[in-house]
Amino acid sequence: MNVLLSVKYFLPEIALTGFAVTALILGLFVKRRAFLGIFCLLGLLCAVLLMPQSYQATSPLFSGMLINDSFSEFFKEIVFLVIGLVILVSMGYKAFSDEDAGEYYFLLLAVTVAMMIAASSNNLMMIYIALEAVSLMSYILVGFLKTDRRSSEAGLKYFLFGALATGVMLYGISFIYGLFGTTDLAEISRVLAAGNVNIFASMIALLLIFAGLSFKCALVPFHMWVPDAYQGAPTPVTALISAGPKAIGFAILIRVFLKNFFPLFPGWSEMVSVIAIITMTAGNILAINQENIKRLLGYSSIAQAGYILIGFVVGTALGIQGMMFYILAYVLMNIGAFGCVVLISNRLGTDYIEDYSGLSKREPVLAFLLTVFLLSLAGIPPLAGFFGKFLVFAAAIESKCYILAIAGVINSVLAIYYYVKIIKFMYLAEPRAGLPVSVLPVPATPGTGAVKLALIIALIGIIVAGLFPGLFIGWISASLL
């Protein structure tokens, strides 16, 4: 489809860009975070309404650079969910000053647009550019607290690792171009199917691309940046980078590898299954001894990526459905957990798990919410996290990948230990001396209501998705590639 016709299907992105720029300009005059946050939510709503209701299912846009299909639509909706929740959570984060609000919300909407483009990219160059845009915005967001040394350090570390990863990926893409003479995914698979390419060289190229994407999804051994970046970043940003880019990374993995390359290289699945097992085991084992909750959740989300990867290794329809359901559940429970961390650190001024002692007496509702999110992450029924695990394990068993399934369940048991450890501090331990014990020690930070709204949305989401997963499976199976 040519450029002018394509624009019609690109309206949500255009509208969001407009809102982003307006937010930046508005931020010069209006120094109120709540106002700008609501403005951004309006922008999101506008984008949702502009989403094409009906489209020719796989019509390529902009001369085949982008593709608008139900698969990309699913991930765009995930992105909307992530950003909507993150905006709400940001409204109540104490460490942000109202001075930079315009800049901050501009970055949030810009990263949204970049993720939407990444979700519908149909060309390796486009994937690269979109991902790079996501990354650049994320680096800035991670280092957003300019006066906080940890935040700047985290931003720098994230940037250095990220630059290396994208470099590697670009190198892989250049290989592909050299071998195939094109970066268009459909073209590439056509050439591959015809069979006259050097399999070994294309394997190397794919490996390099995979490494680049591994960074986004925080798979071992490209996970090193996670704990520091997660800990140092402002907590709403941590929620964002743990959910958004990761979901998009998996979307691209599915689109590039499962659809086009995977079937042609038989040894591939063994390699990825080893990565999956190492990723979940390393994430879980390293999480056990963490004392800072943001680092702990960082390692836990490495482990969660390992579980999601099980569905990828299997690669069947059930496997992809499992991944997509898992990603949906993961987004809700991870942002929920980080939202709780925001409110707790507003109150206590600390992110150390030990300081959560006796939280159930001080903040019963908050403790309850965090408990539900953690139990869902741990995979306890009837919450959404359980059903996500259930689906990926089911996919593994269906394809007779028993070792993968067994590794998955052993890891679930390992993970219980540290999730329950947090719950233990909140419910079983006595409040620590020196920290506010009474129920209302400080006046609520402005914007607490918005965070609570986000938490309630996430809570309802994981309960409904856990009790009635059928509602979501229908939607997911309609958006399979």
Place this chain on the structure above:
Amino acid sequence: MPFPLLTSIVFLPLLGGLLILFIPKERTGLMKTIATAATGLALVLAVALLLKFDCGGTAMQFVEQLPWIPQININYHLGVDGISIGLVFLTALLGFFACIGSYGIKERQKEYYFLYLLLNTGMLGTFLALDLFLFYVFWELVLVPMYFLIGIWGGPRKEYAAIKFFIYTLAGSVFMLLSILALYFTSNPHTFNMLELAKSGSALAKGFQIALFIGFYLGFAIKVPVFPFHTWLPDAHVEAPTPISVLLAGVLLKMGGYGFFRISFPILKDAAIYFALPFAILGLINIVYGAFVAMAQTDFKKMVAYSSVSHMGFVMLGLASMTVTGFNGALMQMFNHGVITGGMFLLVGVLYDRAHTRDLNKFGGLGAKMPVYAGILTVFTLASLGLPGLSGFVSEFMSLMGGFAAFRLITVISVLGIIITAGYFLYMIQRVLLGPLNPAWSKITDINRREIFTLAPLMIVIIAIGVYPLLILNFQSPAIINLIQHIGGALF
């Protein structure tokens, strides 16, 4: 549409729990009323179920089925037969009386009653679910409230005990989940329906059955608990508050045994036959080893906890026998042990509330100060050590009889367990009730009316079944005969 009796039994407690969440913290009296009403109503419905139950039938009764997750053929599917009905009644009974036993809990009552009622729903659902996915959800639902109930309201080492309980039982059940999934994918068409799977399971290759059986075994054996997976139990029991110990021993352990009856044996019968001898040996170890360890205890509650390990060994032995008598004995033992040990824990609680110690060596001569308590304790003790005329005897005898037909030597050694049991229980009676009165307890008061109210019905059940075992056999025997026939006739 007929009245959804089973759904009401399962979800009444949860409904009560949700109601309690909306009550202000100070109104503890109202919370107790709601909790008692919810569990009481569930008990009334369970009695109604007993009355309406057709004892002669072997098919599932009061079946309720609704599609739940149609994309992968998961149904909300409940039903009851002779194997589950006793356990449902037991759960409702102990659920109600342990709720009254909870009135002594003084702190964080709102959370307590909510979690307590949630626990009840999980347990009842486990016994009534006929869909493996639903079964698993209920099974896991039990873990979370139990963790908090031990961890918040427990004794000095509550954190350790709670987390150990959680991790142990979860570790077992995730392997069960794998077996459930494997069963699903090998069935054609794919189904989680236990009844369908029981029909098609025998077509599976024996090696595959054995692998699946081990997965289920890890889940069930840890719950029972079978040696060497029993170490969580004494910790959990000792630290848990009294009403929770009652449910732990009375109901939770039965979930494991029930799993063997409902899932492992009917669906994977070749593997069950293959594992008969190991089952018998494990039963023997549980009986004798549990009894010896119980004898060595000075903590009253720990002694009862280890006696549970010993008594559950009879369930394993009865199961191993693969005979109608043995199966009947095993199933009945689960019910009887639930009633007797539930009562024993209530009695330990009565004493602990007054003395604030459970050290057996610190008591003595209480028989004179607390005559009513002494009488009740003696009845429960005699029932537990297997005195003829009381319910424990019947089921242990039947388990041994079944076992004797199959594994003569193992059964002969197992009988030793009964002697040791008699030994440590009588020794306990001597240390607590007889001898000179320890002056420290000169002001101790006898058991009160509320406590008697919780114990009397259990005593009636114990005596009634002891004298007239058909009360329970009538319900379960047709289903057991049917199960044995399904497995392929008595093995030995």
